[in-house]
Amino acid sequence: MPRLRDPEARAHERRSQILTEAIQVFGDKGYHAANIADIAKRLGLGHGTFYRYFKSKLDIFDAVVDGIIAAITELVLAESPTTSGTLDEYRAQLGRIGARFLGIFEQHQRLARLVFYEGLVVDPVIGAKIRQVMELFARYTQSYLENGKAKGFLRADLDTEVTARAVNAMIFESINHIAKDADGRAMGRRWQEAIVRLMLDGMRVR
Numbered sequence: 001m002p003r004l005r006d007p008e009a010r011a012h013e014r015r016s017q018i019l020t021e022a023i024q025v026f027g028d029k030g031y032h033a034a035n036i037a038d039i040a041k042r043l044g045l046g047h048g049t050f051y052r053y054f055k056s057k058l059d060i061f062d063a064v065v066d067g068i069i070a071a072i073t074e075l076v077l078a079e080s081p082t083t084s085g086t087l088d089e090y091r092a093q094l095g096r097i098g099a100r101f102l103g104i105f106e107q108h109q110r111l112a113r114l115v116f117y118e119g120l121v122v123d124p125v126i127g128a129k130i131r132q133v134m135e136l137f138a139r140y141t142q143s144y145l146e147n148g149k150a151k152g153f154l155r156a157d158l159d160t161e162v163t164a165r166a167v168n169a170m171i172f173e174s175i176n177h178i179a180k181d182a183d184g185r186a187m188g189r190r191w192q193e194a195i196v197r198l199m200l201d202g203m204r205v206r
Contacts, residue, residue: 018043018045018054019064021042022039022064027114030118031061031122036060058126061119061122061126071104072133075101076136078100079097081143082150084147084151090148090200091196094196094200095192097144098192098196099192101171102189102192105175105188113175113176116130116175138165138168141167142161142163145158145163145164145167171191174188174195
């Protein structure tokens, strides 16, 4: 007799399927133009079944945003700001971080733009979550700049707080351009290289 799957596991799998299709629909149509019928149709679900897993379109979008925030938080925790001991190690570390950050969005380029632009105004609670993770990323970037100063890679007079926010503005602007480009991966690599060069060539000790 075949073994029945745990109902909780089945529910988790169905939620994951819904989120995967929702990402595609939101990315294609935008939050406001998308509707639950679009998502349900892709999965062959009736509305009644759909509402067992999510209360509304906003509830789905909130879950999508939570997934991206979790991925960015994991990225922040994956590396230590004080690890690099040489300029080459520092450059390599910045490259790794940039590649991982862009990798979060490469599969769903348009959704990334939705999260960091439209997502800020769709709902106050969701907007607050996004601003919180942007603030976390600013502190994260500042800690790398502080390490660069402490190790003698970057200029001693560098204002790390303001510079970190300027660097992050470039990073989030890159998402906008990646979302518009036919080859988002190639555009992402160009932005990644340009940002690292600006950081090291524009800020480093001469």
